[in-house]
Each structure stands twice: as structure tokens, then as C-alpha cells.
Amino acid sequence: xxxxxxxxxxxxxAGTTTGSGAAPPRFRGSSALRQIQVLSGRxxxxxxxxxxxxxxxxxxxxxxxxxxxxxxxxxxxQSFPAGVSYxxxxxxxxxxxxxxxxxxxxxxxxxxxxxxxIVARFKSMPIHTGTILIGRSIAxxxxxxxxxxxxxxxxxxxxxxxxxxxxxxxxxxxxxxxVLGWSLGWVFxxxxxxxxxPEAMQPVGGMVNMVLLFASNAFVPTDGLPSWLRxxxxxxxxxxxxxxxxxxxxxxxxxxxxxxxxxxxxxxxAVIAPLAIRNxxxxx
Amino acid sequence: MIDVSHISKRFxxxxxxxxxxxxxxxxxxxxxxxxxxxxxxxxxxxxxxxTRPSSGRARVAGLDVTGRAEEVRRLIGLTGQYASVDETLPxxxxxxxxxxxxxxxxxxxxxxxxxxxxxxxxTGAGRRNARNYSGGMRRRLDLAASLVxxxxxIFLDEPTTGLDPVARRGLWEIVERLVxxxxxxxxxxxxxxxxxxxxxxxxxxxxxxxxxxGTAAELKERVGRRSVSVTLRRAEDRARTVEALRRAxxxxxxxxxxxxxxxxxxxxxxxxxxxxxxxEAGTDMAGLAFSEPTLDDVYLALNHPTAxxxxxxxxTAATTGHPTEAGTSS
Ligand SMILES: Nc1ncnc2c1ncn2[C@@H]1O[C@H](COP(=O)(O)OP(=O)(O)O)[C@@H](O)[C@H]1O
Ligand SMILES: [Mg+2]
Numbered sequence: 001x002x003x004x005x006x007x008x009x010x011x012x013x014a015g016t017t018t019g020s021g022a023a024p025p026r027f028r029g030s031s032a033l034r035q036i037q038v039l040s041g042r043x044x045x046x047x048x049x050x051x052x053x054x055x056x057x058x059x060x061x062x063x064x065x066x067x068x069x070x071x072x073x074x075x076x077x078q079s080f081p082a083g084v085s086y087x088x089x090x091x092x093x094x095x096x097x098x099x100x101x102x103x104x105x106x107x108x109x110x111x112x113x114x115x116x117x118i119v120a121r122f123k124s125m126p127i128h129t130g131t132i133l134i135g136r137s138i139a140x141x142x143x144x145x146x147x148x149x150x151x152x153x154x155x156x157x158x159x160x161x162x163x164x165x166x167x168x169x170x171x172x173x174x175x176x177x178x179v180l181g182w183s184l185g186w187v188f189x190x191x192x193x194x195x196x197x198p199e200a201m202q203p204v205g206g207m208v209n210m211v212l213l214f215a216s217n218a219f220v221p222t223d224g225l226p227s228w229l230r231x232x233x234x235x236x237x238x239x240x241x242x243x244x245x246x247x248x249x250x251x252x253x254x255x256x257x258x259x260x261x262x263x264x265x266x267x268x269x270a271v272i273a274p275l276a277i278r279n280x281x282x283x284x
Numbered sequence: 285m286i287d288v289s290h291i292s293k294r295f296x297x298x299x300x301x302x303x304x305x306x307x308x309x310x311x312x313x314x315x316x317x318x319x320x321x322x323x324x325x326x327x328x329x330x331x332x333x334x335t336r337p338s339s340g341r342a343r344v345a346g347l348d349v350t351g352r353a354e355e356v357r358r359l360i361g362l363t364g365q366y367a368s369v370d371e372t373l374p375x376x377x378x379x380x381x382x383x384x385x386x387x388x389x390x391x392x393x394x395x396x397x398x399x400x401x402x403x404x405x406x407t408g409a410g411r412r413n414a415r416n417y418s419g420g421m422r423r424r425l426d427l428a429a430s431l432v433x434x435x436x437x438i439f440l441d442e443p444t445t446g447l448d449p450v451a452r453r454g455l456w457e458i459v460e461r462l463v464x465x466x467x468x469x470x471x472x473x474x475x476x477x478x479x480x481x482x483x484x485x486x487x488x489x490x491x492x493x494x495x496x497x498g499t500a501a502e503l504k505e506r507v508g509r510r511s512v513s514v515t516l517r518r519a520e521d522r523a524r525t526v527e528a529l530r531r532a533x534x535x536x537x538x539x540x541x542x543x544x545x546x547x548x549x550x551x552x553x554x555x556x557x558x559x560x561x562x563x564e565a566g567t568d569m570a571g572l573a574f575s576e577p578t579l580d581d582v583y584l585a586l587n588h589p590t591a592x593x594x595x596x597x598x599x600t601a602a603t604t605g606h607p608t609e610a611g612t613s614s
Contacts, residue, residue, distance in 0.1 A: 025392065025434075026434040026436075027383060027392075027432065027433040027434065028358045028433060029386060030384070030385060030386060034384070034387070039385070042373070045373065049372075116368065117365075117366050117367055117368025117369070118369060118370045120334060120364075120367045121367040121369070121382075121429065123334055124332045124334060124357060124367055125357055125386065125433075126357040126386070
């Protein structure tokens, strides 16, 4: 039986310090630029873990294999541009569709993080909330670009991809896709900051993804679509990006379409990013 | 250092905090004690600038937590069920990341990370992913993560809930060391023993309201359930001893096997009365102990019925594995 009185802190241990020197430095904050650098570096650590990177690379290659087989017959239909091989037509579109998937992944990853506690810690620290999203956007954009380079190389080596636009044209297509992915990443991050829960983010994000993807000229020319679907596909920003990327790759770029795509993407980010950051900062 | 004045917080129609006020002087530890749903986490979130109060104001180091949140964040560290680490990163990388975000150079960050890993006995696990840590290791890493910038105020939201007694005591030692360095601590807990061990003063929260506050000693004073426990050598001495105690105007109770007699008393001078009575009965004593009332009693005595129910559960959990007041079945 013990005497359960107060347990006064024993002075015997006084003076034990957590720091080492006489006056250990207190760390009180860093510049926004440093925060962005450190936070994007954190997200890019994924590059060092093959388990996290491989699916992103294998998935589009798998899709490429399936689609190039299943939809080969499309290239025999009338509305298909003459003298263009299906893989040359398909791959630029695939760059765009994987840009959308990458954007969706940014959003889902953010939702997961919102719920696993690291974000709550960041919010209690002297960090600009926006830098968390900007860091993620930069990292995901870099990852996306790497994935696309892998896709182009695999397409050229394995599937006989070799469009008329040459290497430069394909790099142009890649740039369009990267810019689109960057812009859609913000859209999905805004969605995530608004929905908060992965259970909600998965289906809603998936639905948005599907609509963008299938109501576009990604897989078949819009002329081949039923008229009601064609109407939507023609205003779908995805279609513009696909046209721009495809024309660049096929060596017949239209400056207007390319600039329109970049313009739309820039406007989307300018409008959505502040919303995303505000929603993200919003205290529960 | 922490100054909470008439804070209320409503979530829709639900009132999580109702006119809460408290103050924590610099360098001291406040134990915020309450059952599940009492509003502890809500109050900590408000102080850590994560949630805005519906009304009232709160200051940390004189800075308003809503108006000057940016500055407040430079001074605080937060550890809780929700403020955690990046599970995909190793423990050491997490600490380096946080140090870098707080403005440390690469070298400083690595140094601080190693220092903390050492302090929290995690050096060996520093390069393992945080998601593979045991519960106790994870809690230590969370706490280390909140100390990276050497904050002046730390909030510990149920730092030991779910830990085994050994891990809990380990964490207590760390908290005690922090306090010796002059850190101000606000600690929430469901464990009465924890508040008693660590806190200079205690605020008891029930359903969003402060139902008691003061030092542990003051709270005990208010409840006044001190007792002397007499452990007998032989059960057959019991009847005789009880009779002698009753003659001394005391009301002893005994446990199931009848070896421990618990005698409520007014103060410690009554120990002599008990000893005399036992001696008079000619009983052989194996042990004698004077017990201050535990916080369980404080909570039960102050609380309304629902809270009391929670308190009993919390007390049972808190007291497992250490000697408690002898069970009394009078
Ligand atoms: N975001 C929220 N929305 C609605 N109700 C909440 C929210 N956060 C907490 N609550 C409610 O407020 C009350 C206090 O919760 P909390 O502060 O977490 O208590 P404790 O940390 O003491 O267990 C609970 O009834 C809880 O359900
Ligand atoms: Mg809580």
C-alpha cells in the first residue's frame, strides 16, 4: 500500500536539458520559398520508392497495349485521318489522359494526407498553407513529366510510335500534357480540400475524370461520336489539349489551339488555386 | 503564458465548449482532465490556431490566437491524436523535414533530429518508416516532432492514451524533463493519475464546462476523502480490530479477504488514533498507510452523473497496474 500523495517534481533531476549547448537555437520559421522547396522535395521522395512510382508508369503502358489492340479497327473507319498510324494518333491523347489521372492522384493524395495528421501538424506550424499545395503541385508535375517521358520512349521502342512531328513535336505534345496536368491537379486539389474525406473524393474525382476523358476526342475523333456527345466533347477543355498535343506530334501544329490550351490552363489555375488554398486553410 | 477567457465553441447545435476560462503561468503544467467528448481536443485546437472559437478569446504569450495566429504558431508545439507525422517517411526524415520548415539549415536540422531521436530513445529506429513504429514509438516520435523548434509552449493532447504503463511512464519522464527546461505545458488526459503526476494545476472539464480547477491538493481538499489503511496479518483479528476502531468513533471498511481495513479520517493526526485503537485491540499489523484522496474521488464528487460514469471507467484504466486504495466492501 503506497501513500498516494502529490508527486512533486524532484529537484534532483533539475538542470537536465533537452538541448546541448548553453543557448540552443530555437527554430522559428522559414521563407515561403524554402517551404515550397522542402515540401516539394518531400513529395518527390516518392521517386526513390519504386513501389510508389512503378504503378504510375505501368498503368498507361498497359492501357496503351490494350487500346492499341482493341481500337485498331477505328483507324479503318472513314472519319480517321488518312495515312496516320493508330499509335501515332493514340499516344498524344494518352499523354493527356494520363495527365488527368495524375491530377486526380494529386487530389486523392491530398485527401489522404488531410486525414493522417501531418497536415494538422503543418497547420499548427509557422508555414503558409499555400506552400503545402504549391509544393505538392510542383512535385506531382515533375513526376507527371517523368512518367510521360517514359511513355513516349516506351511507345517509340515497343509500339512503333514515330509521328511526323519528330522528337520536337512530341516534346511539344508533352509540354501541353504537363501544363494540363498541372492545371487539373489544382482542380482536383480544390475538390479534395472541399470534400476532405477520401470516401467522398474517390467517387467524385473518378466521375469528373470519366466525364473529362470519355466525352472528348481522346479515343476517337469527335466526328465519330453521336451528336449529343459530340457537342460536349467539342467544348471539353480536354479535347483542345488533345488536339493541340496531337497536332504537335503529327507535325501539323496550330498555334491558336496550343495557345488556347495554355491560356485555359493558366486561367483555371489562377481561379482555382486561391480557392483551393482558402478551402484548405479553412479551420474545421 | 496561456490565457483562456470565456471561450465557447459550437459545432452546429452541438456545444463543445461552454464559457471556458483558464490560465497557465509560464513554465508550469496545466492538466486538463475530462472524459471522452468533454471538449479537451476542441480547446487544444483553438489554442493551437487550428479551430476558431465561436466566442471568447484566448492568448498564448500575450498573442491572440485568432488575430495573431502566425506569431502564435512560432511559439507552440502540438502533439495529439490528430497532429502527427508523415507515415511514408522514416522517423529521422520527418524530424529533419520539420526542422527545415522551421528554418534550420541542413546541418542544424540533422543535428536536431539526431538529438531528439537520442532523447526519445529512437536512435535505432530513425531510418525506419514511421508507419512501422509501435504505438509507444509512434507517440514518442509525435512528441519529438512537436519539439523540433524548441517551442515555448507545448500542447499534449492525450499523449499516453492507449499506451501500456511502461511506455506511459517513459513519456511522463520526458514531459517532466521538458518542464525543467522552462517549457509551459498544457496536457489533456483521461487518466487522473497522469494529471496528478505531471500537472501543477488541474482543470476538470465535463461536457464543455469547467467543473473544477485548482491544484491537485486543493481539489483533494474539497473532496476530503483521506483514509488510513491498516493491513492485518491474520483475518481472525479483524472483528476485534473493527470493534476497537468503532469505539474510537471511526468507520472502518474492509476488503474481500478482510486483511485490509480502510478508515476514513479527517486529517493525518488521526493516524495516531487509528494506531492506538489497533494497539488496544492487540492486533498484529502487517502495514499501515495514509492515503490522500485520489483524483478519481475528486472527479466523482464534482461531476454530474454522466461524467461520473465516464470517470469510473477512466479511473479503472488509470489505476491498473499500480497499488490503489484497497477495495472496500463495507
Ligand atoms: N468538427 C466537429 N464537428 C462536430 N462536432 C464536433 C467536432 N469536433 C468535436 N465535436 C464534438 O465536440 C465534443 C467535444 O469533442 P472533443 O473536443 O474532441 O472532446 P475530447 O477531446 O475531450 O474527447 C464532442 O461531443 C464531439 O463530438
Ligand atoms: Mg480528444
